[in-house]
Amino acid sequence: MKDFFNVTPLEKVFEYIATFPVVESETVYIDKATKRILAQNIRSEEDVPGFSRSTMDGYAVCAASTFGATEGNPAYLTINGAISMGENPAARVVPGSAIRISTGGMLPDGADGVVMMEYATEIDETTVEIYKSVAPGGNVITKGEDVQKGQALLPAGTKLRPPEIGLLAALGIEQVDVYKKPVVGIISTGDEIVPIQTIPGPAQVRDINSYSISSQVVQAGGIPVSFGIIKDNYDVLLETYRRALQKTDMLIISGGSSVGTRDLTIEVLRSLTDSKILVHGIPISPGKPTILARAGNKPVWGLPGHVTSAMVVFDRVVRPFIAHAAGITLDHNHHTRRISAKTSRNIASTQGRTDFIRVRLRQSDDGLRAEPVLGKSGLINTMLQADGLVEIDMNTEGLDKGTEVSVIPL
Amino acid sequence: MKDFFNVTPLEKVFEYIATFPVVESETVYIDKATKRILAQNIRSEEDVPGFSRSTMDGYAVCAASTFGATEGNPAYLTINGAISMGENPAARVVPGSAIRISTGGMLPDGADGVVMMEYATEIDETTVEIYKSVAPGGNVITKGEDVQKGQALLPAGTKLRPPEIGLLAALGIEQVDVYKKPVVGIISTGDEIVPIQTIPGPAQVRDINSYSISSQVVQAGGIPVSFGIIKDNYDVLLETYRRALQKTDMLIISGGSSVGTRDLTIEVLRSLTDSKILVHGIPISPGKPTILARAGNKPVWGLPGHVTSAMVVFDRVVRPFIAHAAGITLDHNHHTRRISAKTSRNIASTQGRTDFIRVRLRQSDDGLRAEPVLGKSGLINTMLQADGLVEIDMNTEGLDKGTEVSVIPL
Numbered sequence: 001m002k003d004f005f006n007v008t009p010l011e012k013v014f015e016y017i018a019t020f021p022v023v024e025s026e027t028v029y030i031d032k033a034t035k036r037i038l039a040q041n042i043r044s045e046e047d048v049p050g051f052s053r054s055t056m057d058g059y060a061v062c063a064a065s066t067f068g069a070t071e072g073n074p075a076y077l078t079i080n081g082a083i084s085m086g087e088n089p090a091a092r093v094v095p096g097s098a099i100r101i102s103t104g105g106m107l108p109d110g111a112d113g114v115v116m117m118e119y120a121t122e123i124d125e126t127t128v129e130i131y132k133s134v135a136p137g138g139n140v141i142t143k144g145e146d147v148q149k150g151q152a153l154l155p156a157g158t159k160l161r162p163p164e165i166g167l168l169a170a171l172g173i174e175q176v177d178v179y180k181k182p183v184v185g186i187i188s189t190g191d192e193i194v195p196i197q198t199i200p201g202p203a204q205v206r207d208i209n210s211y212s213i214s215s216q217v218v219q220a221g222g223i224p225v226s227f228g229i230i231k232d233n234y235d236v237l238l239e240t241y242r243r244a245l246q247k248t249d250m251l252i253i254s255g256g257s258s259v260g261t262r263d264l265t266i267e268v269l270r271s272l273t274d275s276k277i278l279v280h281g282i283p284i285s286p287g288k289p290t291i292l293a294r295a296g297n298k299p300v301w302g303l304p305g306h307v308t309s310a311m312v313v314f315d316r317v318v319r320p321f322i323a324h325a326a327g328i329t330l331d332h333n334h335h336t337r338r339i340s341a342k343t344s345r346n347i348a349s350t351q352g353r354t355d356f357i358r359v360r361l362r363q364s365d366d367g368l369r370a371e372p373v374l375g376k377s378g379l380i381n382t383m384l385q386a387d388g389l390v391e392i393d394m395n396t397e398g399l400d401k402g403t404e405v406s407v408i409p410l
Numbered sequence: 411m412k413d414f415f416n417v418t419p420l421e422k423v424f425e426y427i428a429t430f431p432v433v434e435s436e437t438v439y440i441d442k443a444t445k446r447i448l449a450q451n452i453r454s455e456e457d458v459p460g461f462s463r464s465t466m467d468g469y470a471v472c473a474a475s476t477f478g479a480t481e482g483n484p485a486y487l488t489i490n491g492a493i494s495m496g497e498n499p500a501a502r503v504v505p506g507s508a509i510r511i512s513t514g515g516m517l518p519d520g521a522d523g524v525v526m527m528e529y530a531t532e533i534d535e536t537t538v539e540i541y542k543s544v545a546p547g548g549n550v551i552t553k554g555e556d557v558q559k560g561q562a563l564l565p566a567g568t569k570l571r572p573p574e575i576g577l578l579a580a581l582g583i584e585q586v587d588v589y590k591k592p593v594v595g596i597i598s599t600g601d602e603i604v605p606i607q608t609i610p611g612p613a614q615v616r617d618i619n620s621y622s623i624s625s626q627v628v629q630a631g632g633i634p635v636s637f638g639i640i641k642d643n644y645d646v647l648l649e650t651y652r653r654a655l656q657k658t659d660m661l662i663i664s665g666g667s668s669v670g671t672r673d674l675t676i677e678v679l680r681s682l683t684d685s686k687i688l689v690h691g692i693p694i695s696p697g698k699p700t701i702l703a704r705a706g707n708k709p710v711w712g713l714p715g716h717v718t719s720a721m722v723v724f725d726r727v728v729r730p731f732i733a734h735a736a737g738i739t740l741d742h743n744h745h746t747r748r749i750s751a752k753t754s755r756n757i758a759s760t761q762g763r764t765d766f767i768r769v770r771l772r773q774s775d776d777g778l779r780a781e782p783v784l785g786k787s788g789l790i791n792t793m794l795q796a797d798g799l800v801e802i803d804m805n806t807e808g809l810d811k812g813t814e815v816s817v818i819p820l
Contacts, residue, residue: 034625086602088612106613146789163793166622169606192496196579202498203516212576215444332797340750379556383573387742
């Protein structure tokens with residue numbers, strides 16, 4: 001009756017990621033594209049800026065006219081009007097003359113630098129005193145200095161942040177191709193599970209996983225679709241899995257927690273058309289009984305029934321599969337996923353498996369401290385109190401107090 | 411003609427946050443509530459779990475019947491059937507007997523512990539051999555151990571992550587009150603600014619800020635509403651500001667970059683009903699010419715016209731005001747906002763102002779390195795390449811190579 005199976009190490013599980021497809025793309029307006037994943041390469045069709053601009057308020061000059069100017073020995077230039085914003089300057093600058101210019105103004109012909117207004121005083125209507133020389137190119141952004149025509153800028157797979165949205169606006173690109181959000185089906189199984197709207201009878205529990213996993217799918221950039229609670233019945237399960245697979249890019253089944261339900265899940269997965277069990281057990285805690293199957297070209301997950309185990313497995317194992325399906329290859333924010341802290345006490349772990357320990361983060365005199373959250377691992381309260389997870393790898397037998405760790409935020 | 415004004419230190423600017431109101435609340439279903447901010451306190455109306463449950467597959471027993479059991483000296487118990495999932499057990503456990511139970515199964519009367527199946531062998535249909543004793547309460551979560559009836563769980567102001575959504579499901583709470591998302595109006599000003607759909611003429615530039623700032627508002631949890639590009643005209647500006655204030659909780663005006671436009675912004679802000687200029691200049695770089703006004707009870711910002719300056723000021727100055735308006739008081743993820751790294755080279759800065767330096771993060775043998783992004787600060791490319799910002803405070807005159815810094819991710 002013992003539950004032996006060959007577990008698959010986490011790094012082997014991740015080798016399956018690239019064997020699954022990326023979703024299709026769609027076209028969206030850039031004002032709806034924040035956090036979306038670019039599905040095309042972006043190249044500039046023009047120079048940005050399209051003209052040389054002043055970066056300061058001051059005076060457009062021939063830089064050479066200011067050479068040697070100091071407070072004690074200023075240069076005197078003749079003022080030849082002002083540049084209007086948004087207009088092509090009619091006047092030109094000649095040696096010995098200056099034109100008033102604002103930040104962003106177009107540099108007039110003949111000018112090759114801008115003297116900041118802080119270093120100039122108009123002594124009368126026609127003459128300005130310059131206290132500091134400017135080098136050629138000083139306080140100017142030249143045509144094409146930001147982006148050159150033809151320059152490759154954003155590769156497909158880039159997650160669009162505000163700077164990328166701003167760049168697209170600068171290039172006049174109103175719409176872009178982005179990957180659709182992967183649609184992830186969620187099924188709860190187990191005879192003891194009842195809808196959250198009901199008062200559970202004795203021995204029954206509410207369907208937490210449909211909600212917590214949906215919420216994780218949203219966070220991971222997917223679209224969750226719940227297929228409800230299915231009792232432990234082969235025919236009903238098979239029909240539901242089939243229906244769900246037709247409508248989704250990935251399927252997550254959160255097990256009834258009992259062995260019987262898990263065995264039934266495997267049996268039903270084997271019965272799906274063109275299916276294969278890829279992973280049956282991963283040496284991680286929590287989450288050892290995790291199942292990964294392929295049905296056609298779609299991943300199907302069997303997650304543990306315990307809400308906390310399911311949440312940890314989703315975050316550490318399932319999420320990279322969703323990121324792949326979503327088309328992400330460049331995510332500037334991936335560095336934010338780890339927070340440096342020191343363990344507040346010794347933390348035990350078991351060799352031969354990867355342990356994910358829930359921790360709270362607390363500010364201390366010595367920087368951030370990671371405090372293990374106490375309580376049995378099945379308690380949802382332990383997840384509520386946790387700011388993140390500390391990963392202890394298979395070859396490490398616990399961490400000493402004060403060990404520097406990288407906390408994975410939840 | 412010099413542009414003198416009394417700047418307001420950043421910490422003084424932040425003292426205005428609490429003087430502005432929080433938005434109203436609305437009721438949403440919990441499957442739409444991820445990332446929303448709770449506007450009510452959540453207290454449990456019941457015990458979770460509602461009954462004592464097994465956390466393992468195995469045998470429900472009187473713990474005392476297993477005391478002293480070892481591989482060499484096992485205990486022998488009489489098997490008295492099995493607990494069905496989701497059903498109230500009819501049988502009870504008496505000393506010397508055991509009932510088969512699955513993970514999540516309801517503990518039968520008389521039992522006070524569960525022996526894991528790994529430590530038991532059924533030697534025939536009626537007898538199980540136990541190799542290891544279990545303590546009273548072992549492998550059991552007792553009624554109310556996770557959440558007790560009446561327990562205060564989530565305070566208003568909590569950002570809802572998957573664990574909080576899971577908890578609400580566990581409690582049978584289908585709908586919750588959350589704060590509405592603050593509506594943030596965005597206006598671009600400046601005679602040189604043209605819509606992104608057009609080909610800019612000489613001296614004209616596309617309206618980048620409406621898009622980059624909208625994207626930042628989305629990231630900050632607000633709803634952006636763009637009021638378009640307004641030319642430098644007192645009457646039109648005043649009418650637009652008034653209209654925008656009626657429809658929004660906060661207004662962001664991104665300046666034309668010229669002095670003239672900034673002066674006009676101030677003049678129009680002063681003309682609004684019940685308005686006051688709170689801040690006119692902040693000793694930060696980039697972003698010194700930032701304006702904060704109060705119009706009625708709403709904050710109105712004048713941001714620099716440079717796209718990169720506007721983005722940095724939004725992130726470092728405006729965003730906490732949006733978080734306040736959005737009702738956030740407890741954000742588990744706030745620890746993720748800083749990433750430890752070491753500077754890759756000396757970084758210059760000016761005493762007397764806070765400098766925000768754009769940096770790239772690169773993995774090195776010595777951990778993460780923060781490399782300053784080179785290029786003039788007005789170039790949007792410098793934001794694209796940046797993973798984050800390093801803050802150098804007013805009293806520090808530059809950082810030496812190898813200094814440990816906290817990078818603010820972008």
